[in-house]
Amino acid sequence: MTSPQSPIRATYHERTEKSREAHAKARDLLPGGTSRQAGFWAPYPLTYASAKGAHLTDIDGNRYFDLINNYTAMVHGHSYPPIVEAVRKQSALGTGWAGSNLAQLELAEQITDRMSSLDQVRFTNSGTEAGALAFNIARKVTGRPKLLMARFGYHGSLMEFETGSFGHEGPVTLLATYNDLANFERVLAEHGDDIAAVFLEPVLGSGGVVTGEADFLKGVQRAAQKAGALFVLDEVLTLRFHYSGMQGALGLTPDLTMLGKLIGGGFPVGAVGGNREILKIFDPDDLKLFHTGTFNANPVTMVAGGISLAHTTKDVIARMDTQAATLRTALTEAAHELGLPFSTNHHASCLNLYFSDHPPQSSIVRKDTELIGRFHIAAMNRGLFIAPRGMIALSTIMTQDHISEITECAKMAIADVAAEAE
Ligand SMILES: Cc1ncc(COP(=O)(O)O)c(C=O)c1O
Incomplete structure (x- = not known):
């Protein structure tokens, strides 16, 4: 100052x-x-x-x-003209209703076409909500209570993540050092039975644009999956770095992927994507995890996001x-x-x-x-x-x-x- x-x-x-x-x-x-x-x-x-x-x-x-x-x-x-025009048109047609819209299918199709680890996408209104949802999914799937993330990583403005972004462990938040595979492996060896999910950004954004080394990211994925935890790759920020996200660039296969920012075309957005096996947790015929939101996948965000992604x-x-x-x-x-x-x-x-x-x-x-x-x-x-x-x-x-x-x-x-x- x-x-x-x-x-x-x-x-x-x-x-x-x-x-x-x-x-x-x-x-x-x-x-x-x-x-x-x-x-x-x-x-x-x-x-x-x-x-x-x-x-x-x-x-x-x-x-x-x-x-x-x-x-x-x-x-x-x-005010990117193609987005302004699409949003203007969509606003005249209606901005939200408690039913489906075709724009969310188009955006989900674009995302799953680009990112091979994703069969399906569940939309939210922010990256923070995507993080909360990913953690809820992991807790439900594994029956475990805790998460492991990188010290100074950022996954949204939720207390469980914020404590880690400032470098402090919390009641459910365990930390390890970014780009230090041995440290992640050690925490997983000691606390693996309690860890529902390991969250990782491929590049620390909020932590200062720190590139994750490929061997580190792949090693954490391997160690997380070996410990029976879900590996959650947070691509909220990094999808802008590569056509198919950093997972495409590095050949990572996360269990869940968090998305946001770019896929909303400037409007509030988040998403969790993953394979069908995990996401069947939301199957209405056999519902295991309740998740809803008044503005989830609203058509304005969906049309703006579709253009934003297609033009990237x-x-x-x-x-x-x-x-x-x-x-x-x-x-x-x-x-x-x-x-x-x-x-x-x-x-x-x-x-x-x-x-x-x-x-x-x-x-x-x-x-x-x-x-x-x-x-x-x-x-x-x-x-x-x-x-x-x-x-x-x-x-x-x-x-x-x-x-x-x-x-x-x-x-x-x-x-x-x-x-x-x-
Ligand atoms: C990597 C990462 N995850 C999650 C979030 C949270 O997203 P939002 O601000 O949309 O809640 C951010 C936001 O900066 C982010 O950079």
């Missing part, structure tokens, strides 16, 4: 007076002034008025390149990856030229920036809190919106010109940070 006298913070205050006022009112009406912890940062978050393509506009009229795209969910940027082709995924690599190189060179310690984690279209010589084990335990806080504000002053923790997620509609412009803005923001660090 920047000091009150900081020129970076003073500029932020000057540019964003209406957001400051809106936040003062929000503090009165919303606990903590927000509905979402990830949408808050000090001294106050921006209130946006609109978003289109690669840009956000705040209520003071400032324009920003959106470099986080609602934490990876807006894969095609904002191998070519656009490859283009985003190249753009992220270009940006990473440019930012690293700029920071080093200015004499700042700087490193990145990078996987496909996502980056996490660190003002330290090496990335930490997780962005939860970073030592550069002061500098990244300063850069986050400086970047907004220069017209770039990144996650407060330094995460960047590109979208498919960005052009090479955008990347060049973003690079120039980012260089100025890095220079602002360097000037204040002197």
Whole structure:
């Protein structure tokens, strides 16, 4: 966080007076002034008025390149015309009813065609709900009470998962170290009989874009299944990295897969997919697990998600990856030229920036809190919106010109940070 006298913070205050006022009112009406912890940062978050393509506009009229795209969910940027048109049409036809719709079949078909471990999909309204559902399925199938996840992994805003994302074990949450197969095997050997499911992200997203090594991921899958636990691969974020998710890229065969973000086309969504044998738990003729939700598979989300997924082709995924690599190189060179310690984690279209010589084990335990806080504000002053923790997620509609412009803005923001660090 920047000091009150900081020129970076003073500029932020000057540019964003209406957001400051809106936040003062929000503090009165919303606990903590927000509905979402990830949408808050000090001294106050921006209130946006609109978003289109690669840009956000705040209520003071400032324009920003959106470099986080609602934490990876807006894969095609904002107000993507094919989605806007489909949602407009669907809204006129009705937005929800307590029966089926064809759009959910089309989206489920697309997902199962892409991801071979999935025969069937059960839709929810968020990745968090997908995590809760996956855990419920695992408890019902195995009759066991606990879960094992990676320390600093993230599977949603549910107490059982949140405790692990901050690095603490809980009454039902056991932890092991990401990319340390022996540690996972040890916990499974000691507590296997209690563990219903092992949850794992193929790349730690919220933990700081940490790539899971293929041998580690395959080894945990093997050890989980050997211990009689379900292996739940959380692809809520990582489906954007590969046409058939990281499981397709690495040949993983999870028992259950969590999905979200990309498959909602910008609307609230989540899903759990798996094979028929496990998911027959929902068979109405022999119901073992009750699961419902007023907005599950609502047709608006389903049509938007169908377009979002169909337009996430191998070519656009490859283009985003190249753009992220270009940006990473440019930012690293700029920071080093200015004499700042700087490193990145990078996987496909996502980056996490660190003002330290090496990335930490997780962005939860970073030592550069002061500098990244300063850069986050400086970047907004220069017209770039990144996650407060330094995460960047590109979208498919960005052009090479955008990347060049973003690079120039980012260089100025890095220079602002360097000037204040002197
Ligand atoms: C890997 C992962 N799992 C689960 C979730 C939770 O999804 P949601 O925010 O839709 O509840 C997220 C959200 O960031 C995520 O990144």
